[in-house]
Amino acid sequence: MIELNSEILSELYLQNTHSGIHAGEFDQHHSVEKIANQIGSSLRQLHEIPEGSLSQDLVTQNWQALDKKAIEVLESEGFDSRTLAAPYNQYSAEELAKNLLSSTPEEFKPCLTHGNATVDNFWFKNDELVSISGLESLALRDPVWDVANLHLSIQQSLGAAVVFAFYDGYGIEPSVSKLDHSIFLINILQSKTGNTK
Secondary structure, eight states, X not given: OOOOOHHHHHHHHHOOOXXXXXXXXXOTTSOHHHHHHHHHHHXXXXXXXXXXXXXXXXXXXXXXXHHHHHHHHHTSTTOXXXXXXXXXXXXXXXXXXXXXXXXXXXXXXOEEEOSSOOGGGEEEETTEEEEEOOGGGOEEEOTHHHHHHHHHHHHHHTOGGGHHHHHHHHOSOOOHHHHHHHHHHHHHHHHHHTOOO
């Protein structure tokens, strides 16, 4: 498995092609638990890279910045809350905005985050992680943002039963309130692109 550090991350950031297959293409012939575990482990390594060790200037996106983007989606013309995943689809846009703002986490511990952490951005050869793509959205955010994105992506692509292997690989139990808020945000933001889960 690839071991992430600032030098390797910088190389991956500049790399445009990736070999192997991404985790979203795996089937029952692969050890999806091992795949999910490696994704969790590599995400933890990414989150532990010191923010100043990269040459790229990174933006900071706190919870309020993410909430603002979600509110813009909720207030956009043509937004239909019925297109959201349950249980969010039973609320109006106004109710969703109120609930979103009332659940904003107070604690914000920024670190280096992927920003678009989905199984499609983790590349494997012979069931071993060899590369990570999609790093153009690197930013300083709360790490739970990446954890929530991968939680949903693994659940959808590899199966709900292997999400535990991802958390085992990550090795840190995220705040439940931050995880819930992130999943809430993701559902709203993905509705803008029609990519709800």
